[in-house]
Amino acid sequence: MEEKIINRENLNKLCRDIIDGGNILIAPGKTEYTVIKDTSEIILDAGSKPTKASYKNYAFPKAEPVIYYKKDKNDIELIDIDIKGKKTVILGAKPCDSNSFDILSKVFNWDYKDDFFNMRVKNFIVIGMMCEFADKYCFCTSVGLSPVSEKGSDIFLIPLDENNFAVRIITDKGKEFMESYGKYLTEGNPEKAKAKTEAGKSSAKMPEKVFNSEEVRKWLGKNFEHPFWDGIGDVCLSCAQCAFVCPVCHCFDIVDEDYSYEEGRRMKNWDGCQFGHFTLHASGHNPRDIQGKRYRQRINHKFKYYVDKFGEILCTGCGRCSRGCPVSIDIKEIVSDTVKN
Ligand code: SF4
Ligand code: SF4
Structure with a gap:
């Protein structure tokens, strides 16, 4: 070096x-x-x-068009983005x-x-x-x-x-x-x-290590159904501020916006797993129908599913989600508390 x-x-x-x-x-x-x-x-x-x-928005913008389209009665023309x-x-x-x-x-x-x-x-x-x-x-x-x-x-x-x-x-x-x-x-x-x-x-500024991520991953694997999640669900407002400020949250939605009957664009927009409508099906059924289930998803995605799939923790410990949470939910405390239950 x-x-x-x-x-x-x-x-x-x-x-x-x-x-x-x-x-x-x-x-x-x-x-x-x-x-x-x-x-x-x-x-x-x-x-x-x-x-x-x-x-992250400089690589993955909050909203961006991924294709434009023109249509008439019999045909659709797709126009790629440069x-x-x-x-x-x-x-x-x-x-x-x-x-x-x-x-x-x-x-x-x-x-x-x-x-x-x-x-x-x-x-x-x-x-x-x-x-x-x-x-x-x-x-x-x-x-x-x-x-x-x-x-x-x-x-x-x-x-x-x-x-x-x-x-x-x-x-x-x-x-x-x-x-x-x-x-x-x-x-x-x-x-x-x-x-x-x-x-x-x-230096005294070195943040203290507060949990063992492997122990957390194992606990999450065994406790998908656990009353622990209900308590957090009672407090969380489902505003998804935590996802939007996070360096590694990456959920997005794809939406077609018609300018008129003849033309429009397909957009990729940030989304967040804490929103109530995030997993709402067209039928009206929602598999994550209460906030506790949605918060459980957030923690599992970051500390279990992403680790299992890609070998990386989907969290860098920056603390932004906690600093900005309107009801003072602290992800560090929550992840530390999982293994104590
Ligand atoms: S910022 Fe706080 S209140 Fe808003 S969704 Fe995240 S944990 Fe819930
Ligand atoms: S502490 Fe983790 S989950 Fe929270 S904003 Fe930072 S990287 Fe994202």
Whole structure:
């Protein structure tokens, strides 16, 4: 692994070059990952709170047309969408976000290869950054990640002091990308970066490991029917905020929108398993007719079904769903509590 140093001034110049080169630059702004037009909008602070939502919408938009159609009495013409991607740099991704595309790629390339998602991800360069934030909702260490995890990053930044970052080149994609910006880098001091990483690992900010995900998976396999789920169902409002802010929730619905009798478009829209109508059949029957069953699905999907099918936990421990829940449901507490029942 190669390691260099970049200072803030040069990092800003690099960002300017990315934008001026006609590429897309996405970085944390005041509350959200934002498409950056001016480098003063970037908030690159390892100690900052995670943005309200993740950046998954840049690979998997909230709503997007997948085909247009025209029809007359006897025929339908289908018009494909041109899905040319643009080089997109994601700067300052926290470790609980950087791994999300690897996790999502499993489902978007399972029984059907989603060209829309794949084209965008192919064009991403992820520049992750060590995290020095932890609140009561964070639990990345319980799902196999950590504040210093480089998983999913092409390049990884470690803040050395107020003005300097160690730059670790993780993947070939990251190496190729950085070749164009070598003028902004200076030789690194691997010992200094290593010491900083070790300090990060032992820091009081390292979230405590609160559950064993394998024990949780086994408990879920044996307790599909359990009164535990009823208690959560009594509190949850079924607003699905938790799904929409999550870096790895990926349910969507396909809807045909007619502009007129002659033409329209087919849309792919985000959906959420907490909505009452999510599994509502046309007959009126709903196999998940109460909220407890819907919450049970959310936890099983993340900590059992996805692990069984793809070998990945469908959760990065970012804590966003809990931070934003209007009735203070904390997924970390719920998953920890499963095995105590
Ligand atoms: S955000 Fe909270 S209230 Fe809303 S669906 Fe999720 S768990 Fe339920
Ligand atoms: S389920 Fe909650 S804690 Fe886990 S990745 Fe999604 S938003 Fe983050």
